[in-house]
Amino acid sequence: MLSGKKIIAIGERDGVPGAVIAECLEGAGLEVVFQATECFV
């Protein structure tokens, strides 16, 4: 269902880092066009 979709992955410092989200989604066949980890405090 998600294969071929383009993804923006924003991770959070105390949660899941952006790079980890990107790796999981790329493994599922999605194209990650941007990924970053942010700190909201």
Added chain:
Amino acid sequence: MNGSIKPTRIGIEGVFYSLAHAPDLVRFGSKPAREIAARPELGAALRSKLRSFSAAVAYAPHQVYIGNITPKELSGLPMPWYEKLIEGATAQGPFGDLVDQEWFYSMLRAADQFELVTLEEEWFNDRGPARRNGRKARLQPLDGIQGLCDKGALPLYSGARLTGAFGAGHAEDANLSADVLLENLAAKVSAAHALRSVLAGMRTDPSDIDYVISCSEEAVGDRYNRGGGNLAKAIAEEAGCENAGGSDTKAFCAGPLYAMVHGASLIQSGVCRKVAVVAGGSLAKLGMKFESHLKNGMPVLEDVLGSFAVVLGPPKDGEPCMRLDSAAFHPVRAGASPQAMAEFLAEKPLARLDMKLTDVDRYGVELHNPEITVPSGSGDVPLTNYRTLAALAVMRGQIQKNQMADFVKSRGMVGYAPTQGHIPSAIVYLGHALDALRRGEIKNVLLIAKGSLFLGRMTQLSDGCSFLVEMNGN
């Protein structure tokens, strides 16, 4: 625990925390400044939700910050804390204080060596001799102040009244613009106040300090030396530490714990006998989440500049100390996940001392006040960190899964620090930790701080530092 391990201990001789209430500087925080420029109507909305000094003093998390109530007592107080103010609260606590905006403006003026601050003469003269400390005041009538602001100086308000102007240090250098220099001078002044206060409380002559390490979050320097630093030396000068050298330790929010380890190492190596670790407040972070607070009908809670000072010295019998041999750094190979952080900053260094996660009575993590962060969707930061530690303890078979909540409750605490970056980052708990250790309530504390290196766009890495605090002689 293995009795053959010989602890390396450095004394913690004193600690002081301060909050400078600066509601009329919130507009110069990074987020408010950008949002108000884009939508000017937000300026009036923000101003309508600023707190009075008495409300900031009576705010329960601030009372925890200065030591008048404990984190445990805070967890039992009804929320919202900004409505359930503490009756009879005072601005002085056993290891901290709150100072008001007028005081802060006068300190900015007194610490200014470059004619950056000009105050409105009638306002200044009305303040009386107590405000006339330090260098000769640079004064102008109101129309002169307005003229400076028209030319680009930042207006310093007291409520609706224009009371001063803060100018640039150079006409063309963006690193010496008024907003950058206000950030830097605010950090210097607030840190110097914390340093003076801790030394006064210890009855220690400032000239006894050998070295000052600043872990503030500003970037001092001109266009050829952006972030060049050594604010530490300027803070030492301002606090009267005439014999001290100094330097800065920067590591985002993990800076304070690194600075503590560096300071302790200077003492352990014999290079220094007495080291002060200090940090001033982060003006850029004022009002960081103000839009969420306005949306929720709350006062703008990020209206204080936090600062602290710790004095380290040789260990003394029966007094609290750092375990320098417990110090741990997050290595490059570790990975940035919260689990990796907990492994490298808690599990592995404890194992090195033949300890388990359950051998630590209290963990001091990033203690951001959830009342500030939850409305903006940033979650309860300390709770998330405590759950990660508890989950790791389950994975290692040190507790059962059904004991996680108890682990979090007994070894953790509710957050109470303003979102000032480096200030909430474990170091904020040191004052309460020393009290709890001296009372015998706990036998040790592990302080853990994390740093978001990726924010600087130089690496995707995270970072962190940790160490144990315990009584000398255990």
